Amino acid sequence: MSDYIIGVTGGVASGKTTVTRLFEARGVEVADADVAARDAVARGSDGLAEVVDVFGKDVLDASGDLDRAAMRARVFGDVDARRRLEAIIHPRVRRYLQSRCAAAGGPYVLAAIPLLAEGGGRDAYPWLDRILVVDVPTDVQRQRLVERDGIDDALAQRMIQAQATRAQRLGLADDVIVNDGGLGALPSHVAALDRRYRQLAG
Numbered sequence: 001m002s003d004y005i006i007g008v009t010g011g012v013a014s015g016k017t018t019v020t021r022l023f024e025a026r027g028v029e030v031a032d033a034d035v036a037a038r039d040a041v042a043r044g045s046d047g048l049a050e051v052v053d054v055f056g057k058d059v060l061d062a063s064g065d066l067d068r069a070a071m072r073a074r075v076f077g078d079v080d081a082r083r084r085l086e087a088i089i090h091p092r093v094r095r096y097l098q099s100r101c102a103a104a105g106g107p108y109v110l111a112a113i114p115l116l117a118e119g120g121g122r123d124a125y126p127w128l129d130r131i132l133v134v135d136v137p138t139d140v141q142r143q144r145l146v147e148r149d150g151i152d153d154a155l156a157q158r159m160i161q162a163q164a165t166r167a168q169r170l171g172l173a174d175d176v177i178v179n180d181g182g183l184g185a186l187p188s189h190v191a192a193l194d195r196r197y198r199q200l201a202g
Contacts, residue, residue, distance in 0.1 A: 002029070002109035004201035005101045007125060009116035009172070010134030011163055013144040015179040015186070019134050020112050022190040031100035033093050033113045040092035041066045050088050055081075076162065090119050098127055107201040117164035121172050130200070132193065133173040138166060140180050 008030075010016040020030045040047040043065050051059060051066065055074065061067040075082040093113075101109045111128065113119070122128065136144075138160055145156035170176065175196075177189045 002101060002104040002106055002201075004108035004129050004197070005127060006108060006110050006197060007116055007128040007131045008110050008112045008134065009114060009131065009169060010179075011136065011138075011141055011166065011169065012114075012159055013141045013148060014134045014136040015177075016112060016114060016134045018186060019132075019177060019179070019190060020110055022187055023110055023194065026190070026194050027106065028108065028110055028194065029104040029106055030110045030112055031097045031104065033097060033111070033115070036093040036096035036100075037089055039096065040089050047088055047092055051085065054084055054088065076158075086119070090115075090124070093119075094124060097125075101127075108197045115163075117168045117172060130174040130197075131172045132175045132177065133169050134177050134179050135166065135170060135173075136179050 008016060008020055010019075020032075024030055039045070041051055042048065043063075048066055051071075055071075059067055059071050059074070061070075071085070075085050097111045097113070101111055108129075110132075111125075113125070116125065116131065119125075122131070141160055142153060142156045145151060145159060146153055149156075151159075175193060177186070177193070179186065
């Protein structure tokens with residue numbers, strides 16, 4: 001069981017997944033909020049039943065799974081709808097992450113929470129010992145989104161604006177990795193933090 005828990009967050013296209021994979025390569029377990037969010041509304045779950053109650057059966061695809069593209073389109077421009085969806089998913093994600101972290105081995109564990117700032121920050125996750133923010137300038141985010149997802153600049157900008165601001169995320173940070181260059185710099189950053197976290201956990 002890991003008694004020391006590090007929350008990892010960052011904006012879209014900041015490189016969070018790359019960073020957590022580097023920690024995993026060093027033997028650190030990662031509990032992933034994206035996995036938790038998928039499980040929360042999996043077919044047959046009470047979470048999916050609640051989504052259908054709130055939004056109607058047209059959010060399901062032909063096989064009875066959540067139609068994620070339709071759901072995204074529905075909540076993307078509708079703040080009230082997004083908040084109603086988050087009220088269903090976020091508590092289930094928090095419970096999953098806390099349970100996974102409690103069961104993890106090793107001196108410390110990472111909880112990868114992309115929407116940490118949007119989901120209540122430290123108030124919603126009081127069991128996090130530290131928070132690591134993977135930070136990137138918004139112009140680099142936008143460029144990566146355009147290249148990675150094949151979208152136009154306007155949509156990339158809207159996706160960034162739908163999330164917490166860079167300043168809001170950095171306001172939560174105990175540690176920061178600035179990922180504005182190539183991938184070559186990341187392993188040394190992760191190695192230094194891994195040493196530090198092992199010392200803190202000990």
